[in-house]
Amino acid sequence: MTRHPFLAVVAAALAVVLSRTAPAQDSEPYTLKVQSQIVVLDVVVTDKHGALVQNLTKDDFEVLENKLPQPIRTVEHTTPPPPSKAPVAIESTADLDRLEPNAPVSIIVLDEMNTRFEDEEFARYSLKRYLNGLGETLSQPAMLIAVNTDHLMVLRDYTTSRAALLSALEHHLAAFPWNLQSGARAGERFNAAFASLMEIAEATSGHAGHKNMVWIGRGFPSIDMQTLPPDFEDSLKDEIQTCTNLLRDARVTLYTVDPAGITVQPQAVDADGFELDPFGGQVNFNDMARATGGRTFHNRNDVDALIGDSIRDGSDFYTLSYTPSNIAADEKPFRSIRVVMKDKDLRATTRAGYYAQPPIAAALPANPLDPASAASSKSSRRLIFDLQLAGAGTMVYDGLPFTIARNADKPNNFELLLSPSKIAWKTDDAGKLTANIVLFVESFDRKGKLLQRTADTFHLNRPDGANDKEIRLSASIPTATPAARLRFVLRVEADGRMGANNFYLVDPATLDDPATGMNRKIKK
Structure with a gap:
């Protein structure tokens, strides 16, 4: 499979x-969807010897979209930190x-x-x-x-x-x-x-x-x-x-x-x-x-x-942004981009273009775990695909960051804490800010075998004047042996943003789970 x-x-x-x-x-x-009328390009600029070029300004660049010049809004230059600056430790x-x-x-x-x-x-x-x-x-x-x-x-x-x-x-x-x-x-x-x-x-x-x-x-x-x-x-x-x-x-x-x-x-x-x-x-x-x-x-x-x-x-690259001057529908949806340097000895490398198409709204299936419900629409199938893809691995998804808290008295119960500022809220007919979030939870044994899977949909209202108050979502899944690893996945309906994280019931170093890619037989 x-x-x-x-x-x-x-x-x-x-x-x-x-x-x-x-x-x-x-x-x-x-066609590809364009979610904003502002186009952002990361551009690498090299000279004729292949060396990276420094200290360029907006006047050094020209952006063409579908062969038409575009007014550049901003130019930012990202460079490696100087040797004298100690790198920030990231783990x-x-x-x-x-x-x-x-x-x-x-x-x-x-x-x-x-x-x-x-x-x-x-x-x-x-x-x-x-x-x-x-x-x-x-x-x-x-x-x-x-x-x-x-x-x-x-x-x-x-x-x-x-x-x-x-x-x-x-x-x-x-x-x-x-x-x-x-x-x-x-x-x-x-x-x-x-x-x-x-x-x-x-x-x-x-x-x-x-x-x-x-x-x-x-x-x-x-x-x-x-x-x-x-x-x-x-x-x-x-x-x-x-x-x-x-x-x-x-x-x-x-x-x-x-x-x-x-x-x-x-x-x-x-x-x-x-x-x-x-x-x-x-x-x-x-x-x-x-x-x-x-x-x-x-x-x-x-x-x-x-x-x-x-x-x-x-x-070491430049980030350019511009608003396309012609956003009318084209017979050919691919909008070619070319960044031209005023200095002909310089070469700019960036993405080839994009595909202009309005975004398609997603819809939640009645039951995220029901294949018949999931097959009801293309957007529902996409949601199921996203959830199962995120649930299958151990990679942390930070599109919707959250922390996991376990109930000390009821070890099968968990709370997921997330910030309202990370959620894409929609205004309903009554003028209230609302959001729909799917929660997907799976448990695995030490060898990575799937033990149990649950899903739930939360319909949230954003509290008035509580922008900094954490939102708490409840989840329950059996944690008794042989369960060794839990996988929590969240997905927001409005924009498809996702969060995913792991909760280990045993020492992760003792797992023989293929999803980790680690061979425990090799001595450290």
């Missing part, structure tokens, strides 16, 4: 399509959001489902080599993740400790990619890679800082959209739309580092140098990188340097 049920129908189609070639057919481009997502709420971060992902075993080992060696070349305390917080077809595993939450990252890497034993070697389960590998991108984007959306995701591996298999049956093509377009939207809204720039050293064709551009719709025909992982403003690296001999280059780009 795939760990991402919402994408299962797409995976089933791709399993067939990836092994054959079908006649081409015309298809309409899909968790909670530390990051409390101590460095706007800091740029790195998210390093080890792809263990689409990368050959020998390339996996070389990638791990290269990552260790890169980390060993840094100081004991990193200047930028980093998170280490590994993904396979069954799990997204947070090997180490955000940290500024080099030793912590090296220890997590040492205690993770990657499985041999049998499915890749045999060519099997291609659809599931595509499915899992896509869902992993979505999960990381949703989980990190609460942190305002820029995020550089360095994906070490091949990414998902390439897909020719024209070989898909129409229904499956539409489903895949929807998932591409959602994934790219989530990455953009979370300020994630994707960099791919392929240790196999296989090159790809550059993105197609029109006669004026503007990129065409990156997903208009062929879909591959490198298109995802370019769509977010990242780059692709393919080099077998210098992977540690490529990792360093990717992380460097995420620590």
Whole structure:
């Protein structure tokens, strides 16, 4: 059973399509939602030698959207802290959001489902080599993740400790990619890679800082959209739309580092140098990188340097904002963006564009755990997918941060405490501020087996004059042995923001749970 049920129908189609070639057919481009008329771009500027450029102002940039000049509202420059400034010690997502709420971060992902075993080992060696070349305390917080077809595993939450990252890497034993070697389960590998991108984007959306995701591996298999049956093509377009939207809204720039050293064709551009719709025909992982403003690296001999280059780009960049001068509906929904430097010796790298489409309101199913209720609408299916995706792992979601308090007298009862300021409230017909929140709770044993799952929907009214008063949501789930880990997930109806956290009933170091990615047989 795939760990991402919402994408299962797409995976089933791709399993067939990836092994054959079908006649081409015309298809309409899909659309992405734009949640604001203000467009924000993170831009990396380099000179002709590839060095990062400092001290630029608004007058040095020109932004073109659909080939039309756009008035730039603001320009901000993010740079690494000076060597004289001691880095702030970060050991968790909670530390990051409390101590460095706007800091740029790195998210390093080890792809263990689409990368050959020998390339996996070389990638791990290269990552260790890169980390060993840094100081004991990193200047930028980093998170280490590994993904396979069954799990997204947070090997180490955000940290500024080099030793912590090296220890997590040492205690993770990657499985041999049998499915890749045999060519099997291609659809599931595509499915899992896509869902992993979505999960990381949703989980990190609460942190305002820029995020550089360095994906070490091949990414998902390439897909020719024209070989898909129409229904499956539409489903895949929807998932591409959602994934790219989530990455953009979370300020994630994707960099791919392929240790196999296989090159790809550059993105197609029109006669004026503007990129065409990156997903208009062929879909591959490198298109995802370019769509977010990242780059692709393919080099077998210098992977540690490529990792360093990717992380460097995420620590020194300019943030530009503008309001599009022409927001009328277009025949082609892809709105191409190009940042041009007044100095022709400089090069600006940013995302290729966006897809203009009004947001679609979500709706809560009557029962979040009832498949029939969940299938009632596309938005209900999306809610179920989001909840199950967040519930399957251990990654902390900070889009809706909360703390967990256990009742000392009634150990099966818990309270979740969250701030009203983090909730998207809506005004009802009576003029009251209201919100609907789904609470999803799961329990697991020491080996990661799901024991129980519950869900509830809370209809909240914001108290008058109580902006700083915590909101308390109650939950109950059996905690007697063999329960070892609880997973709490919250999702707001109005904007889809999510929070997720873990409550451990035993010492986490004693778990043999595949979701953690840690091999307890390796001595510390």
